[in-house]
Structures are given as structure tokens and as C-alpha cells.
Amino acid sequence: MKAVKSGDEPQLTLLGAMLLKQGFADLDVKEADRIDTLAYWPAGGSHDDFRPQAISGDDLDALCLEAADGLAMLIRAYLDDGLPYVCWPDAARKPRDDYEYAHLGRIAEWSGDGAGGD
Numbered sequence: 001m002k003a004v005k006s007g008d009e010p011q012l013t014l015l016g017a018m019l020l021k022q023g024f025a026d027l028d029v030k031e032a033d034r035i036d037t038l039a040y041w042p043a044g045g046s047h048d049d050f051r052p053q054a055i056s057g058d059d060l061d062a063l064c065l066e067a068a069d070g071l072a073m074l075i076r077a078y079l080d081d082g083l084p085y086v087c088w089p090d091a092a093r094k095p096r097d098d099y100e101y102a103h104l105g106r107i108a109e110w111s112g113d114g115a116g117g118d
Contacts, residue, residue, distance in 0.1 A: 001038075001040075001053060001055040004038065004055055004063075005055070005063065007066075007067065007070065010067045010070070010071070012038040012039075012040065012055070013038070013060075013063050013064045013066070013067035013068075014064070014067050014068060014071060015038075016035045016038055016060065016061075016063075016064030016067075017064040017065055017067055017068035018068075019031075019032045019035065019064075020032060020033075020034075020035065020061065020064055020065065021068070034060075034061050035060040035061050035064055036056065036060070037054050037055065037056050037060070038054070038055040038060060038064075039052040039053060039054045039055065040052065040053045
């Protein structure tokens with residue numbers, strides 16, 4: 001779960017931040033003062049695949065709130081009329097281009113790498 005802790009997969013940490021900030025009050029969800037564990041519940045093809053993958057640690061509250069701060073900063077940046085929308089904001093963390101839907105981004109076509117044709 002290194003990708004969660006590095007911020008590359010922020011879904012769980014953003015949910016944790018929502019829980020810490022009482023974002024589920026309308027859903028009758030118990031309020032939380034701290035996050036003890038985050039867990040992915042994979043839905044695979046067999047009974048053996050359905051084992052939660054837990055992330056534990058003392059830093060989960062900070063990790064969740066950091067993810068929320070990062071999202072807020074990104075939203076504020078995108079609200080700036082002069083900021084162009086970029087495919088990957090951090091070139092050092094460029095997403096894979098070999099995943100199933102990469103062609104939909106048409107990155108090669110507009111990036112000027114010559115692979116996209118005219």
C-alpha cells in the first residue's frame with residue numbers, strides 16, 4: 001500500500017479525511033476522532049481474492065488530512081483562469097501509459113512526440 005502512503009492513490013485517504021471532518025453526518029455514520037486503519041476490499045473472481053488489504057499506522061490522520069489539503073490546493077489552482085489543465089501536474093509522477101484506457105487521452109497526438117501522426 002505504498003501508493004496510498006505516497007499520495008499516488010488518494011481515494012482511501014480522502015475518504016478518511018471526509019470521515020475526520022464529519023463529512024458523512026447525513027448518512028448516520030459514526031463520527032471518528034482518528035483513523036486507526038484504512039483498508040481496500042478487493043472484489044476479485046474468487047473467494048480467496050476477497051481479503052481486505054489493511055494500512056495501519058500512527059500517521060493515518062495526518063496522511064488523510066494531507067490528502068484533503070492537496071485536493072483543496074489543486075482545486076484552487078484549477079480555478080485560476082490562467083492555469084492550463086495539464087495531463088500530469090507532477091512530471092516526476094507521470095502516470096503509466098500502458099493501461100487499458102491510455103489511448104483515450106491521445107497524449108502522443110498532442111504532446112509532439114511524433115507518434116500521433118498529423
